[in-house]
Amino acid sequence: MFKEVNHSRLKVDGLSLAAGKALFVDDMDFRELLIVKFMKSPHAHAEILSIDTSAAEAFPGVHAVIHHGNTPRIPHTTAGQGHPEPSPYDTYMFDKKVRYVGDPVAAVAADTAEIALEAIKLIKVEYKELEAVLSIADASKPGVPVIHDEEDSFGIYDREKNLAGHVDVKVGDVEKALADSEFTVEYEIETHYSQHTPIEPHICISYLEEKGRLVIRTSTQVPFHVRRICAKVLEMPEKNIRVVKPRIGGGFGTKQEVYLEYYAGMITKLTGRPAKIELTREEEFISRTRHPMAVKVKLGANGDGMLNAVEMDVISNTGAYGSHALTVMFNAGSKCLPLYGAKNVRFNGSTVYTNLPVAGAYRGYGATQGYACLEQAMDILAEKLKMCPVQLRKINHIKKDETSPIFAALGEGKEGVPQFIKSTALSEIIEWGEEGLNWSDTKPHTEKTGRIRRGKGMAIFMQGSGIPLVDMASASIKINDDGSFNLNVGATDLGTGSDTVLSQIAAEALETTTDNIIIYSSDTDMTPFDVGAYASSTTYISGGAVKVTGEEVLKQIRMVAADMLKCSREEIELKNSIATSKKDGKTKTYGDIAKYALYINNQFQIGYIGSHISPVSPPPFMGVFTEIEVDTWTGKIEIIKYMCGVDCGTAINPKLAEGQVEGAVVNGLSYALTEGYLFNKKGKMMNGSFQDYKIYNIEDVQGLEIKLFSTFEPSGPFGAKSVSEIGINGPIPAIANALYNAVGVRAVRFPMKPEYILELMEK
Amino acid sequence: MENFEFISPITIKGAVSQYKKGANNYYLAGGTDLIVLMREGILVPEKIIDLKTAGLPSGIKKLKTEIRIGALATLSEIEHSSFIRKEIPFLAEAAGKLGSPLTRNRATIGGNLCNASPAADTATPLIAVGAKFILSDGKKERRVKAEEFFKGVKQTVLKKGELLKEIVIPRSAGKGIFYKKSRIKLVDLATVNMTVYREKKKYRIVIGACHITPLRIRAAEEKLNKAKKIDLALINETAEIVVKTIKPISDMRGSAEYRKQLVETHVARLIGELAGVEV
């Protein structure tokens, strides 16, 4: 039924990327470019008593040295969220205190990186070391050092207890419902640190354009938030800043953070010269990370398996600064709990500060951590009930036209909005997985013997599509002489393919073909506003903006065509870039119409700027069915089959949608099975390289089977929902459940490395 | 990276004499170890002497009674050589498990050996197959057995300026199996690696990444070689001897305990495979 969407059109930037023509941040040359390097804290928690930069400043080739003594002190958050951000304002360009190993103490701008690094060695800093908080368990103990004792930060829930955020939401009476339940489960896990590891690290270049305005070319997911936050921290008006995002090499959430651009901007402001900051891989590992969480789930059910009560307790570790502190923790509840229709629900969440690397937004955004526990607890409940875990999910999961009180109770750091499920294929997905994996043949672990034991596991999930009533996107479309269209969007393609998807939506709305759309995105001077790429919002929210804009432009085309073909607007049929009069069959091409409007009669520019917000955030759904092999001699887990069914509404570009799921699954497998941080006793990360922090690569991926299930989401553009994050939630709980089915042990710590599995089996 | 002097000698003699001119000079082959260390600032050489121009042998030569592999032969060459794959498949396998295709296109076998990492992937198959290394100091050449070449972590019998020229492998009808365990399948150093080799009912067992050098476990070999019949019990006893002999450390790639567990399991498996005993 669709002509342009729901087809796997070629990526609009595919050829230029493959040919090496597409320009990334670092692919442009600048004269007199300065390279900026950071001096980083060697201590996890310390006061800076004095800093002497005179020798560094005198070093030949050094052009500026900045630190807390010579830069403005503006409390802000680096979270890169909408205004006003729901994250505490607890961060400064530089502070008199350092709060994790790697916290910037000073930055040096020099002619070359080598000079900058040499000069850093000449900076003398006197520290007073303070006791450090290095675990979730220690963060709120009485008498622990206060990490944010500075006076001017704000938005911190309880600084004395190192609590960045807290929430306690109750619906119904969970305590009573648990007490009344015939069967109850209590299960607790702790998830681990991990990093997004985009292939292109954080990088930005700032320079002054001819009129003296500051231009920041940066690898970001949020160009408009970069402009706003830099304006604040650099104390200059937004009008004097332009932010441009060229092609970028991956983000996965870490490039929602705005914390490098203002250092570069500061150097350019001071020296008048272009300045570049590029993180090394080692620095990237301690830039922003995933919030580790201690998650506890309690479930109560009657003998028929219907859930009476669900309770989730979460303590999230935000590290030294509270970036996304409140919202990631909220999302552990808001993206997990509505999946099951219990009447009595409680979510109790806290986010603590520690002197460890800063956490931030990361694909999955709290849901990943919540599901790691919830979906294991569901399996434990099924076992207690002597019920098939698939059946338990079938009877409890949320269905079409149903709602959950959690939608209204939990939002983004505040209350949410009520909503009903209007599209879901979850039931079909479960049937598909059950059949595909021959679920009925599953035997309990007690019947398995031998060295290599197979196990099956499953789990189900939902996510969201944008932040309802918060995320806003806009698009502008104008026609050109030949009937092609410029589509300018604030939306940010970070390799995800959103430039392609948005072009397809425009083409569909404009009754033309995708190759007639010239897209330009993510430039605060040239494109209209968009919150940026996060919260699984781009296809849904930005796509909505493109659709309404296209429809308005189409009305104008219809009007001009009617004028040209001398008939009423209703008599005009628009199809494949041609207007046909139903009266006499005469036609005009979009090129004719554009030229007419631009040159001939009643001249005007056919064009429009449209915006979109959504009152709801329709969840995509996913079911994962996996079969693994556990080598009981070595503890190694091999994936035999990993079936992943996803309902993302209408897949605007099925190939790209599958690619998003595939990427998220591999990302999640790696997170579940190999990735992890090793810290020494003083809180320093010890494995900050790809030699010692292992991510999955193509050889490690096997048995993957991804299937998209089409539904039509009425609130989305041409029926679309989101797809980019949900896939990462699957591996931990699905594999952990399969592990139990294979060898009878439950993973409560991660990653599930062979050594850990052996340790569990020996217990 | 710090500045250094780059020298392209045209003879082995020239290379050695340049090397001897300072205390902090390094030979360069593929550079996949050297350059990494220089970038990290761990090595700060005065002079880099490029062996690629110095007339060292590269390539693989098939002679009547022996195979010769030049020190400059790349790991891809060894991995893909149909001759090596046929005659010493476990060496081809080991070469093919090192790093990534990119690494293997640059990395040389000489560099892998002279770098002398306890986890070097080509070490255990060469020791197991009884290879000898031809060393040259520019004037004289000498031969050492592969198993006597390694002296410690990053230490070999090479004297100052001496270099590894060629590897000599006797042609034989023996059969060997190489095994490498790493955290992910591509581009990772070994948590443990090993080769078990059998020729005329005599076994050689060599374990990597479990000691300061790759280690041949003679006591375990003895046990197998003396036995009239190899059965499961004997294999398990042999594996136990292996585990008692090795002294692995705990690091990012695995704990000492886990390494022992891996070695025990897999050495038994490899012996079983060669002896035709189900393990």
Ligand SMILES: Cc1cc2nc3c(=O)[nH]c(=O)nc-3n(C[C@H](O)[C@H](O)[C@H](O)COP(=O)(O)OP(=O)(O)OC[C@H]3O[C@@H](n4cnc5c(N)ncnc54)[C@H](O)[C@@H]3O)c2cc1C
């Ligand atoms: C991404 C990556 C992955 C890797 N993975 C593995 C792996 O899985 N397994 C593994 O074993 N190694 C691995 N390595 C290490 C390295 O690639 C190998 O050890 C390689 O064989 C080294 O060879 P080269 O020619 O590059 O040595 P170079 O770096 O040129 O030299 C290494 C050292 O040996 C000396 N040297 C070189 N040739 C001679 C000679 N003929 N005579 C005397 N001295 C000499 C040099 O002076 C230097 O000290 C990896 C490296 C990288 C970068």
